[in-house]
Amino acid sequence: MSSTFLGMPAPPPRSPYGTGNLRGDRKFPRAAHDELRNEQLRRNLGRATRTIRAKRLDVTGELPDWEALREAGSAIKTDTMNRLPELLEQLERKVTEHGGTVHWARDGAEANEIVARLVQETGSSEVIKVKSMATQEIGLNEHLESVGITPYETDLAELIVQLAHDKPSHILVPAIHRNRDEIRQIFLKEIPGVDPGLDNVPAHLAAAARAYLREKFMTTTVAVSGANFGIAETGTLSVVESEGNGRMCLTMPDTLITVMGIEKVLPRHQDLEVFLQLLPRSSTGERMNPYTSLWTGVTPGDGPQNFHLVLLDNGRTAALADRIGREALNCIRCSACLNVCPVYERTGGHAYGSTYPGPIGAVLTPQLAGMHAAKGDPNSSLPYASSLCGACFDACPVKIDIPSLLVELRHQHTEQAGATAEKLAMRAAATVMKHPKLFTAAQKGAGLGRVLGGRDGKISHLPPPFDGWSDSRDTAAPPKRTFRSWLASAEGAATMRAAADEHRRNEKDGKKEEDA
Amino acid sequence: MTTARDTVLGRIKDALALAPARDVTVPRAYRTGRTLPDDERLALFTGRLVDYRATVHPCTADRTAQVLAEVLRERGARRIGAPAGLDEQWLGAYDGEVQQDSATIPAPRLGELDGVVTASAVGCAETGTIFLDGSPDQGRRALSLVPDLHVCVVDLSKVEVGVVEAVARLVPGRPTTLISGPSATSDIELERVEGVHGPRTLAVVIRTDA
Numbered sequence: 001m002s003s004t005f006l007g008m009p010a011p012p013p014r015s016p017y018g019t020g021n022l023r024g025d026r027k028f029p030r031a032a033h034d035e036l037r038n039e040q041l042r043r044n045l046g047r048a049t050r051t052i053r054a055k056r057l058d059v060t061g062e063l064p065d066w067e068a069l070r071e072a073g074s075a076i077k078t079d080t081m082n083r084l085p086e087l088l089e090q091l092e093r094k095v096t097e098h099g100g101t102v103h104w105a106r107d108g109a110e111a112n113e114i115v116a117r118l119v120q121e122t123g124s125s126e127v128i129k130v131k132s133m134a135t136q137e138i139g140l141n142e143h144l145e146s147v148g149i150t151p152y153e154t155d156l157a158e159l160i161v162q163l164a165h166d167k168p169s170h171i172l173v174p175a176i177h178r179n180r181d182e183i184r185q186i187f188l189k190e191i192p193g194v195d196p197g198l199d200n201v202p203a204h205l206a207a208a209a210r211a212y213l214r215e216k217f218m219t220t221t222v223a224v225s226g227a228n229f230g231i232a233e234t235g236t237l238s239v240v241e242s243e244g245n246g247r248m249c250l251t252m253p254d255t256l257i258t259v260m261g262i263e264k265v266l267p268r269h270q271d272l273e274v275f276l277q278l279l280p281r282s283s284t285g286e287r288m289n290p291y292t293s294l295w296t297g298v299t300p301g302d303g304p305q306n307f308h309l310v311l312l313d314n315g316r317t318a319a320l321a322d323r324i325g326r327e328a329l330n331c332i333r334c335s336a337c338l339n340v341c342p343v344y345e346r347t348g349g350h351a352y353g354s355t356y357p358g359p360i361g362a363v364l365t366p367q368l369a370g371m372h373a374a375k376g377d378p379n380s381s382l383p384y385a386s387s388l389c390g391a392c393f394d395a396c397p398v399k400i401d402i403p404s405l406l407v408e409l410r411h412q413h414t415e416q417a418g419a420t421a422e423k424l425a426m427r428a429a430a431t432v433m434k435h436p437k438l439f440t441a442a443q444k445g446a447g448l449g450r451v452l453g454g455r456d457g458k459i460s461h462l463p464p465p466f467d468g469w470s471d472s473r474d475t476a477a478p479p480k481r482t483f484r485s486w487l488a489s490a491e492g493a494a495t496m497r498a499a500a501d502e503h504r505r506n507e508k509d510g511k512k513e514e515d516a
Numbered sequence: 517m518t519t520a521r522d523t524v525l526g527r528i529k530d531a532l533a534l535a536p537a538r539d540v541t542v543p544r545a546y547r548t549g550r551t552l553p554d555d556e557r558l559a560l561f562t563g564r565l566v567d568y569r570a571t572v573h574p575c576t577a578d579r580t581a582q583v584l585a586e587v588l589r590e591r592g593a594r595r596i597g598a599p600a601g602l603d604e605q606w607l608g609a610y611d612g613e614v615q616q617d618s619a620t621i622p623a624p625r626l627g628e629l630d631g632v633v634t635a636s637a638v639g640c641a642e643t644g645t646i647f648l649d650g651s652p653d654q655g656r657r658a659l660s661l662v663p664d665l666h667v668c669v670v671d672l673s674k675v676e677v678g679v680v681e682a683v684a685r686l687v688p689g690r691p692t693t694l695i696s697g698p699s700a701t702s703d704i705e706l707e708r709v710e711g712v713h714g715p716r717t718l719a720v721v722i723r724t725d726a
Contacts, residue, residue: 009534012527048706068546075542082537084528098689104520156712157703173703180704202704206712213713218624234688244661244699244714251657252623262524273683274546276694284702287564288643288679291714292694293657299691301619302656313524321531 013107014370015315020108020139021167022315022369024353027381031351041177041348048176049339055285056336056395062287063277072274074399077330080267081320087232087265088311094235098297100307107314108138114310115140115224115257116147122255122306124149124222128213130239130249131155132226133333134259134312136168137355137368140224151224152216154245156209163190169349169357171335172283177348180205213245223249223304227260228332229275230309233268236296237309240279240289250293256304261312263320263329275332278397283334315368324408328363330398337392337402343385352385353378359392363405371409373416380417383409440484550677557641558724561675564644568697569710570718577671577726584633584667585609587719591665593630599659601652602635606669623658631665631717637692639675640682644697646670646720647682649690657691666715668695671726 015022024031035041060066080087092102105111115135119127127144129135129151141151141162153162157175161168164186168174175183180200187194187205191212198208225246229238237258239246250256266275272294280289298307319325338344338358349357354365362382371380383406392402432438458474486492518526552560562572575583580603588596588610595613607614615621615629626632635653636646646668648654660666676682686692699714710716 009530011534012531044705051706065546068543071543072546075540078538078540079542082532082540084532085525088525088528104524106520106523110520154713155703156701160703173706175703176706183704202707203709205704206701206709210712214627217713218627231688236688242699243701243712245712247657247661247693248713251661262528269686269688270683273680276683277546277679286696288640288645288694288696290568290696290698290700294692294694296689296691299650302650302691303658311524313527317524317527317531320528321534323535326535 011321012317014318015368016107016109017372020137021355022137022365024378026353027378028351028385029381031353032347035347035351040179042346044176044179045345045348048173049345052285052339056282056339059281059285059287069274069277070397070399073278073397074330076266076271076274077398080265081326081329083267084262084320087267088262090232091230091235091265094232095297095309098235100297100309103308103310105310105312111138111259111310111312111314112140112143115259116144116149118257118308119144119149119222122222124220126150126152126220127222127224128152128154128216128220128249128253130223130225130241130246131158132259133171133355134226134261135224138312138314140259152220154213154216154249156206156243159209160186163187167350170338171333171356217248217252221253222255222257223253224257224259225249227258227264228279229272230260230265231269232265234296236269236294238292238294240292242290244291247291247293250295251303253304255306257308257310259310259312262316279332279334282336282397319367322367324405325367327400328360328367328405330400331360331364332398334397336395336397340391340395342387342389352382359386359402360400362386363402363409366409371413371416373413380413383413547678548680550681552677554672554724557675557677558672558722561639561641561644561722564641565697565720568644570697570720572720572722574722574724577723580606580669580721580723581609583721587667587721588612588631591631591717593665595630597626597629597632597659597663599634599653599655602633603653607633617655617659619656623662626658626662629663631667632659632663633667633669634660636668636670637674638682638685639670640679641675642678645682646695647686648693648695649687657693660693661714664715665717665719667719667721669721669723671723673726
């Protein structure tokens with residue numbers, strides 16, 4: 001029985017631990033250490049993020065009302081979250097009226113079962129897939145394979161990732177960590193009947209993928225997609241893409257199954273006027289992406305004649321129940337925050353361990369799947385995977401205050417974690433700083449810390465329990481003498497005297513100018 | 517037994533009770549109702565289409581048939597598809613074979629065509645976007661997707677300045693496709709490649725007095 005009927009609200013559950021792709025197997029600092037050594041990755045990422053950043057600035061700068069659009073986008077999403085129950089019920093009613101069927105899934109496992117059952121009911125053992133974050137999040141491909149259904153990714157980058165038995169590393173360009181030579185090797189090894197003389201020219205590689213997938217588009221009877229938007233007012237679903245693989249999947253098969261997170265609903269058809277400006281300009285830095293599809297249920301004689309919409313919770317209601325964290329649900333998955341993030345730019349997406357990498361991933365992942373600090377959950381390290389520089393907030397088209405959310409999650413993490421070494425150290429520091437004599441003594445003692453510093457004067461490894469600190473940052477070794485001891489010395493006194501003289505001279509000059 | 521639907525809706529209501537909503541009104545201070553004289557709208561639309569590597573062929577309505585025939589000849593299209601509701605006169609000067617589309621033709625068979633000619637519902641100048649909505653002169657969605665060449669006829673009177681004005685002209689509920697240039701990918705080292713799965717060539721015939 002649902003808790004609603006008892007009149008006593010209970011916090012909704014997170015995405016179940018150990019399912020789907022919302023958790024890596026290592027904490028961020030450990031994973032990042034390894035990724036940072038991959039020079040190819042850093043070169044690819046550096047170039048990609050620089051390029052997209054520049055394009056995004058160009059096309060957002062073109063619009064004098066960009067800030068007004070962001071304000072509207074942010075408010076529409078907040079309004080959506082406020083009215084989620086009625087909007088989802090309206091969406092369900094409209095989709096059903098237009099010949100579609102709506103399913104609800106409490107978590108990823110349930111969504112996977114629903115999709116697998118729907119595919120099995122068609123008699124097909126293959127599905128073609130549009131790139132979708134939601135199905136990546138729940139690990140749909142792995143589930144389909146486990147029940148004997150073969151999923152074919154049709155987005156070029158997702159295809160590369162799938163053929164390489166790899167994981168996506170970016171929301172928008174999932175194979176950005178691969179270069180053309182690697183992609184050529186993957187295609188030669190994995191695409192049946194590919195021309196053995198295939199070279200590494202991107203156009204030729206794309207043509208090889210086109211030839212391989214065209215046959216799949218023409219013969220596969222079931223497709224699975226995600227959705228960028230679901231319009232409650234009309235029951236219209238939407239997919240935004242570039243290659244035409246989305247259009248192929250959405251129109252060629254007999255059956256279409258769309259998996260949509262419950263936060264992707266929008267109230268009105270009119271709201272498209274805002275998001276069709278915000279999304280493409282923020283994500284690929286284009287004025288408009290090459291193809292957008294809008295469909296409403298089933299259209300006789302045009303496209304799939306069976307349409308299923310699976311509405312997915314999987315931790316979204318848990319995020320909604322958090323006054324501050326709720327804002328993360330406004331995310332439209334544009335990836336602008338990834339491309340401006342100095343941390344993401346260097347580590348890449350795999351270090352985050354989640355389907356959602358980068359700044360928004362560091363917020364959204366713990367929101368959806370929890371942090372379980374006591375269990376040493378890798379997700380508990382994500383709120384710290386940031387310099388808090390704020391670039392992500394500036395870039396976000398729906399104005400999600402990611403830095404503040406990260407700080408709040410850090411707070412929640414330390415509350416959960418109980419007495420950590422770091423917390424005890426900070427408490428000790430506070431006591432010391434309140435007492436001048438203790439402070440001077442501590443500073444003298446800190447000079448001993450130089451022993452720990454290497455030849456470069458950096459402390460990279462501290463013994464437990466302080467390794468939690470040194471794992472994620474190098475610390476400069478303490479200086480030879482403290483500021484206080486320098487100030488008390490003859491050199492310090494002379495410097496201070498000189499500074500005071502200069503100040504007096506400047507004041508006098510200033511006065512003369514005023515008088516004149 | 518509680519259904520997943522009841523559970524999820526119950527969780528949402530609980531969540532909203534635990535963290536009550538802050539009231540919000542949506543500020544729509546962005547630009548709306550923009551207009552531009554015909555020549556400026558045409559120049560903006562053309563520029564943006566060319567930017568996306570579409571080819572643009574402006575003409576007057578009475579020259580539609582000649583211009584379409586020229587574009588199709590230039591592209592070597594000998595056999596083309598056309599939606600059932602396309603103005604018959606438009607293909608009057610074309611000497612190739614025309615297959616009139618119908619839902620009974622299996623969509624994969626459309627791959628045998630050299631190209632397709634359709635009309636369009638709405639245009640957006642600022643983004644270089646063409647909207648197809650499945651009207652009889654535009655046909656089903658697969659028709660403008662499977663063949664490698666899409667020649668699209670756009671009436672300048674249906675081209676709006678911005679996205680806001682263009683979306684306002686849509687009929688909600690129709691299967692709608694927004695097209696901005698030919699199919700493209702930047703997935704390999706961010707190098708743009710035209711034509712992955714959709715048409716590799718988009719030719720736009722703009723009728724300036726229709």
